[in-house]
Amino acid sequence: MTLASMYKTDYVQSLDQQSQTNLNSAWLNDKGVWITNFILICMIKFFFSIIPGITPELSWTLTTLTYNVGSYIMFHAVTGVPFELFSQGAFDYITLWEQIDEGVQFTATRKYLTTVPIVLFLLSTHYTHYAPFAFFVNLVATVINLIAKLPAMHQVRLFDINQKIDSRG
Template sequence: MVDSMTSSTVLSSPTALMGGSLYVNAIPPPDLNKNTSWFQYPGVWTSYILLLLLGWLLVLSILGCSAGTAWSIVNLSHFAITYWAFHWKKGTPFAEDQGMYNKLTWWEQMDNGRQLTRNRKFLMVVPVVLYLISCHTTDYRNPWLVLNTIAVSVMVIAKFPNMHKVRIFGINADYPT
């Protein structure tokens, strides 16, 4: 005879009914930097792409411009926002790190500074794809071609592994006071 408590527990457990877990097992990333750890979780890449598409739809509908012009505006906006947030702004908004990341940009903090990780490759491919879409849809016309080329060049060069912790001409460098 089966114990009533055991059988009700087994039958009400989703794990027992399905033979596995019904939930995504999101393991915390090895780095405990709250500023960058959110990019490790599932769905972030999809959300990133969906935000870009939503931005394109908003620009297209609000400004009433052509699709190519809207893609160029999204590309240049993406460049300005991500360059500032990933490659210019230093430190973290959290006090728990005791100033450990004060001299590092978000890009330098990501993945504990390891180069050529999946996240870094994804963030390097996104500006290139935006560039190709925006240039193709504007039929490679000036001034969009020049502006998009400058934007993608700056973004890709800033993401090279050789540029890790490099400040060109001392721009955005930390000088002793």
Template sequence: MTCEAYISPNVEWSLEPSTWFGQTLLTGTVLFILTQMVSKSIAWTVTIWLYNIITFVFFHAILGDPFNPEYSGLTFWEQLMIQLKGSSGMSFFTLFPVVLFLCGARFAKFSNFLFIVNFISLVLVVAPKMLVYMVYYRKTKNEKKKRENVHKRKKSKSEKK
């Protein structure tokens, strides 16, 4: 099975817009509950940190795919990179914490302390995504160059004959 021909059920769900809606709804529900207990700025900060911790663990700390042993040593984010390069699901999971951060900064009335605390959380959750993206992007780019070079060599050899 090749990555292009088979998308594991472990990552397939991330393409569904209903997943994005559910995640947004759940995050909004947590925020709503927290605003009933604490101030808005603290509620936003706690929501951001909860979301980022949960997604960090889920995307970057847990290894394996129960449906395909080929991906057993990879994190969920690496599996997304391999199977769904540049998909809308990857974009959503990368941009959602950024949007949360921006909303949190706005509703925290741009408090310097909360801004820094939330920014640290954002960096901790987005940096691993970017690192994995850069590694796989370079790997794909290098493989493409190798294929092009092989194709050029074959073409030049056939022209010489």
């Protein structure tokens, strides 16, 4: 490998990404993450259910919406690593979803995190008795979340969201 090609930023960037465990995404493979995720959803549902006078339709819709918006922000909107140790910005402009398992697709963590919004959607539409408005809101939130998780969307940026601006002259 020539020195000039080693200077190419992409090569150096992938070296820096793999040089050590990415603590920002590695915890998603830890024990108990799935059950925590499940408990969190139950807590969201519980929180919305205890609001006085709330209908089950509304509480289910708000639960789906909260989960989808929350996980979208967490996995697809925020980029980079919050604690820079030695990666020197190697994960700048890369979302948490893209950081999971070094970008390998269809890993167990990804499968779990993709299935959860689908199951939640089916449950909530069932319990909202297919009220058209609630159905529509749930569907849009779920589908947007699912599209962002598609392998085909890996490091693809639509509508200028998370766009990496090339400052190279």
